[in-house]
Amino acid sequence: MPQVALTVNGKKVTVDVEGRTLLVELLREKLGLTGTHVGCDTSQCGACVIHLDGASVKSCTMLALQAAGRSVTTIEGLAKSDGTLHPMQEMFREHHALQCGFCTPGMVMSAIDLVQSHPEGLSEQQIRHGLEGNLCRCTGYHNIVKAIAAAWPLMHGKTMPAAAE
């Protein structure tokens, strides 16, 4: 059986997998990191979004072996060891950006990538477009958009440039 060595949430792991094992299966079933969800399993819903070397990707549409040697961050890897939440998690809580919570891990991972890749600021329109790969059946998205806008200044350590708002 092939083995895959990668870094997950800062820890190096080596795991036995099959060729066909998906990255999300490795995370959930082999490593017990069940924060990453499977919603559609057809690459549409974004519940399975994780970071691969910092970029958001759908872990249901990647083989575990494709992640060899790479660094994966899941929702479990965001909070500090003392339990302090990541600013994006904190803003999701503050702005009531979740109801059932099923989409939330993927939303948060996707949102962090969106904010990090837009140091010049983000308009509401850009936030909505940036969430095209994430479906939520509960919230209607408004509070998710608010939470992301509120996390931007916290993550960049300055106020959002006015032009972007």
Next chain:
Amino acid sequence: MYDFTYQKPASVADAVKLLGADPEAKALAGGMTLIPVLKQRLNKPSALVDLADAGLAGISVAGGTVRIGAMTTHATVANSADVKKAIPALAKLAGGIGDKEVRHRGTIGGSLANDDPTADYPAAVLALGATVETNKRSIKADDFFQGMFMTALEPGELITAVSFPVPEKAAYMKFPNPASRYALVGVFVAKGPAGVRVAVTGAGQNGVFRQKAMEAALGKSFSQAAIADIATPADELNSDIHAGAEYRAHLVGVMARRAVAAAG
């Protein structure tokens, strides 16, 4: 998914050798089409040959040509300062494919090899008169696309790069399927070394095609007015749950005029 062996060769030559040795083996690029297909058990390859380490990613601009390696992701093309400067319409097209998670993995080579009739890149390749480079030869855009999900690629032949001549002006307009973002209709208009070319994706029963009546009219006068009365016959267009052929024919006109306006 049926199981398969997984290989990640370190060069194109090794990838070609692995694919040549086993007719049941398949190339793997971003996996954004192939993995969903495997999950549905629509395909049963014996082995996947991952091209990730074969040295096929990267963008270079020289001598009026933008050359994009087959494994370059949509996100890289969309964000490339070089592409934005040389062919802004191409960067914009790449930034409008699917969603950002798909763009982080999906590649230009995978998209062209797959030749989905509703994919975006085929319109750019055909309208810009690009050349598809493989491990064996160079294929002109006009010869590459051969129908729905059909290309000139031979079994085991790999796309290595795509070379786009820099146009004088160009624009792409798509009416996206609101759920998938694939093109219900997409029109790429370019004025360049090969004259004016208009390529339509999403609409044709045989995949991407050139709207030659519009090309001729725009060649005389590059303006919205020049193509205002040019209809696209509906009989060779797709009808499905998303749109009928008549509506698609109408959208070709609307998207073409918007693209002409955007190209300026």
